[in-house]
Amino acid sequence: xxxxxxxxxFCKVINKDFRNxxxxxxxxxxxxxxxxxxxxxxxxxxxxxxxxxxxxxVVMLMGFSSLAALMLPSRLYRTMNxxxxxxxxxxxxxxxxxxxxxxxxxxxxxxxxxxxxxxxVLDIILRLMxxxxxxxxxxxxxxxxxxxxxxxxxxxxxxxxHSWLLTAATxxxxxASPAIFLYAATLFKKHKVLYTFLVLYxxxxxxxxxxxxxxxxLAQKPDFVEWVYDFxxxxxxxxxxxxxxxxxxxxxxxxxxLFTWMAWRRLKKMPY
Numbered sequence: 001x002x003x004x005x006x007x008x009x010f011c012k013v014i015n016k017d018f019r020n021x022x023x024x025x026x027x028x029x030x031x032x033x034x035x036x037x038x039x040x041x042x043x044x045x046x047x048x049x050x051x052x053x054x055x056x057x058v059v060m061l062m063g064f065s066s067l068a069a070l071m072l073p074s075r076l077y078r079t080m081n082x083x084x085x086x087x088x089x090x091x092x093x094x095x096x097x098x099x100x101x102x103x104x105x106x107x108x109x110x111x112x113x114x115x116x117x118x119x120x121v122l123d124i125i126l127r128l129m130x131x132x133x134x135x136x137x138x139x140x141x142x143x144x145x146x147x148x149x150x151x152x153x154x155x156x157x158x159x160x161x162h163s164w165l166l167t168a169a170t171x172x173x174x175x176a177s178p179a180i181f182l183y184a185a186t187l188f189k190k191h192k193v194l195y196t197f198l199v200l201y202x203x204x205x206x207x208x209x210x211x212x213x214x215x216x217x218l219a220q221k222p223d224f225v226e227w228v229y230d231f232x233x234x235x236x237x238x239x240x241x242x243x244x245x246x247x248x249x250x251x252x253x254x255x256x257x258l259f260t261w262m263a264w265r266r267l268k269k270m271p272y
Contacts, residue, residue: 010098017076017102018110025111027074032071040126043133046240052133054141061119061138062174065112071179072111073185074192075104079236081186081270096268103267104260107178165245172252180261184268 036057043050079085092099118137127134182198 002096005097005101006095007096010101013092013094013098013102014105016092017106020076021106023074023096023116024078027073028071029068029111029114029118032068034117034160035064036060036119037122037126040132040134041158044131044234048131050133051135054136054138057123057134057138058141061116061123062170063120065116066174066177068111069107069174070181071181071193072107073103074179076111077185078105080267083271086270090270092217101269103182106181108175113172132149165242165249169245169248169252172249174254174258176252176259179256179263183259183263183266186263186270 039054039060043052070175077089089099123134123138127137179194180200183194184199185192188195216228
């Protein structure tokens with residue numbers, strides 16, 4: 001099929017992916033959604049008086065739903081790059097653009113939302129229990145209602161620090177990481193998630209080995225350090241935080257755009 005877009009055809013692709021969601025991703029979604037229960041149970045067994053703050057519970061829900069976005073491409077679209085099995089995906093009566101848009105929808109929205117809502121329902125059930133570490137409702141945390149939460153930090157905590165930059169850095173990472181795993185799912189034929197983690201760890205290890213001596217050497221040059229402070233205007237701690245989280249948000253956005261584009265290129269030119 002060509003790369004044109006037809007709404008009715010696109011809806012049929014979404015319907016097909018939705019029907020495949022449970023048989024191919026259901027078990028993974030259940031495991032991720034119920035991981036907070038394991039933490040709740042462990043806290044109950046170890047210390048009945050232990051309390052888990054609602055803010056940490058929101059972070060847990062965000063973390064496990066982000067894992068869902070990482071794992072979905074390797075489950076729901078496992079065969080898309082396999083020479084023999086992938087021919088079925090290639091021959092679907094839809095354009096590559098429609099299939100890719102459906103892939104983005106399920107990776108970045110549907111899978112995380114399914115796990116998030118499942119964990120949220122479980123959190124409410126655990127809060128109703130007469131014992132356990134959940135003593136407050138999850139929406140009683142500083143971040144507000146957990147479906148529209150912000151990172152719980154007031155601008156007054158560090159005068160001059162913009163907390164929205166921390167929120168932007170956090171949520172942009174929820175786009176960057178799945179984009180990397182989506183692209184990796186078009187490369188690896190088996191163990192897609194495991195191989196992606198290993199490659200990322202290897203890259204981080206190599207970069208760390210290279211970066212540490214470079215940073216140490218540059219830190220010993222007062223002129224360079226002074227230039228960095230002046231260039232980034234790092235005169236106060238709050239400016240340092242603003243710069244770090246601002247650069248992180250921009251970098252995550254660029255990573256998201258780059259790897260999403262690379263995944264699209266791979267899918268468009270996939271040989272079968």
